[in-house]
Amino acid sequence: MSQHQISSPNSSTASDHIAKALDGFAIELPSWGFANTGTRFGKFVQAAAATSLDEKFADAGMVHRLTGAAPTVALHVLWDLPGGLQDVAHVRKLEAQHGVRAGAINPNLFQDQQYKFGSVANPDPTIRAQAVAHLLDSVEIGKALGGQDISIWLADGSNYPGTQSIRRRIQWTQDALCQTHAALAPGQRMLVEYKPFEPAFYHTDVADWGMALEFARRAGPQAKVLVDTGHHYQAQNIEQIVAWLLQLDMLGGFHFNDRRYADDDLTLGSIDPYQVFRIFAEMRYEAWLKSAAPNTAYMIDQSHNLKPKMEAMVQTVAVAQELYARAALVDQHVLAALQDTCDLVAAEELYRSAFWQDVRPLVREWRKARGLAEDPLAALHESGYIAKITTERQAKNAGSVTAYA
Ligand code: LRH
Ligand code: MN
Secondary structure: OOOOOOOOOOOHHHHHHHHHHHHOOOOEEEHHHHEOOOEOOEOOOOOOOEOOHHHHHHHHHHHHHHHOOOOEEEEEHHHHOOOHHHHHHHHHHHHHHHOOEEEEEEOOOOOOHHHOOOOOOOOOHHHHHHHHHHHHHHHHHHHHHOOOEEEEEOOOEEOOOOOOOHHHHHHHHHHHHHHHHHOOOOOOEEEEEOOOOOOOOOEEOOOOHHHHHHHHHHHOOOEEEEEEOOOOOOOOOHHHHHHHHHHOOOEEEEEEOEOOOOOOOEOOOOOOHHHHHHHHHHHHHHHHHHOOOOOOEEEEOOOOOOOOHHHHHHHHHHHHHHHHHHHHOOOHHHHHHHHHOOOHHHHHHHHHHHHHOOOHHHHHHHHHHOOOOOOHHHHHHHHOHHHHHHHHHHHHHHOOOOOOO
């Protein structure tokens, strides 16, 4: 075997590597990925889309049964628990019924009319207090459901220079995150998600990883940074940001999706699968370095505006497994030696040839060995599940066609 090549995928070592890696790999589904979503130019309603929490849990349960890798579903408070703590008992029932647990709790601080000029960073102290109250409610819901993470994304910002004080908004945001951190139970985490723009188009209060890092650090030890892959400027090196956050032990989790232009929320690996591989390679290095899997939450955050939602979600989990399996093929020990002896081509060949390995046969083998469908997408089609939910839901969905303006 030449020094450039890693062990071919059907060798025992590769299948062991992949099996071990996939046994420890789970990715969280977004409840909103099953619902009708759109852009500002409209929403194309799907007859089989989920319109209730029951249906979202049913769909998530089906994806987990098919893939064995999606045991939790992220919830958005106002979309999924409009009754707040009162809805917890119902969520518990759905967890038992569908075999998936509630995962990260995502507060909604972007849709209410009073948040036009911001939520936690709004110049009006009454509105800031309302936003903090919602964050504290979300923490209590998280405690009641026993999930680990409160995942906070703030749409706060402004559209025109000079119209808002960036400095005072930093302090207001900090105050809110400190109050939220103070309410966390031991073992709970708050994840601070950054995004450079949209819906604000001049400044966003938590716009990049540095701001999120500083906000998290100042909030307290249970605060970490969440990296949404769609929340970066085109030329940003996302895996370098991941490496830094790992180096600082401040990486809490990911929202995976893909994009060609902005926060397009397309399906993972559909535009740039090598990007996801490079991120997973940094995660594998961390696991190798610390001989333990990092406590990083892998989550999907996509809106399936055109693709049929169940297929899109099953496809996403399968692609995530395949890209994670490829990253598991990188021999970190050999790579480190090649990197530190600056054997550039050998290092690159070892790194990229892992990406080029067609691991699908071994991933199918892993599924088969665990009593799972070798091809989850084919199994979804054969299951009749889509026909069943289409019949059950089409009337309700037919009534929800909306226009933007
Ligand atoms: C914001 C975001 C955030 C969610 C939302 C659904 O763009 O990534 O994570 O709250 O999408
Ligand atoms: Mn996100």
